[in-house]
Amino acid sequence: xxxxxxxxxxxxxxxxxxxxxxxxxxxxxxxxxxxxxxxxxxxxxxxxxxxxxxxxxxxxxxxxxxxxxxxxxxxxxxxxxxxxxxxxxxxxxxxxxxxxxxxxxxxxxxxxxxxxxxx
Numbered sequence: 001x002x003x004x005x006x007x008x009x010x011x012x013x014x015x016x017x018x019x020x021x022x023x024x025x026x027x028x029x030x031x032x033x034x035x036x037x038x039x040x041x042x043x044x045x046x047x048x049x050x051x052x053x054x055x056x057x058x059x060x061x062x063x064x065x066x067x068x069x070x071x072x073x074x075x076x077x078x079x080x081x082x083x084x085x086x087x088x089x090x091x092x093x094x095x096x097x098x099x100x101x102x103x104x105x106x107x108x109x110x111x112x113x114x115x116x117x118x119x
Contacts, residue, residue, distance in 0.1 A: 002092075003039035005054050008032055012062060015069040016076065016099060023069070029076070030098040030108070031061065035084055037091045052089045060086075073097045077113045085117055092116045 010033070013026040035052050042051035060083045070076045077097045084093035094114040102109040 002036050005035040005039070005052050006033070007035070007054055007058055010058065010061065012065045014065050016071075016073060018071045028100050029065065029073070030100065031065070031080065032096040033057070033061070033080065033084060034094040035090050036093065037089045052087055057084055057087060073099050073109070073111045074113070077111050081113060081115045085115060090117065
């Protein structure tokens with residue numbers, strides 16, 4: 001059985017892109033994260049120690065993204081996955097990074113990546 005915690009629509013601003021105009025001004029990115037693991041002890045104990053601390057993961061993601069200047073959203077998604085999997089309770093994570101307005105006539109361009117904890 002896999003339990004999931006969702007962090008939805010985390011809206012941040014950062015330097016992202018390969019073109020000179022993208023390197024000058026911060027742009028919006030929308031991040032969605034799915035954290036998977038065994039959360040069965042948490043309802044019984046009602047203790048944060050028995051679940052994934054999504055607030056601490058979110059804080060690390062915000063700090064990293066807002067200070068970043070990646071060329072590719074793929075690189076950003078991979079670094080976010082690294083942060084998620086640093087929590088030993090996270091067995092698998094999926095990250096979607098949307099870059100609104102990246103293409104004319106498209107609402108957004110997004111990349112989605114998933115990683116499983118290596119044992």
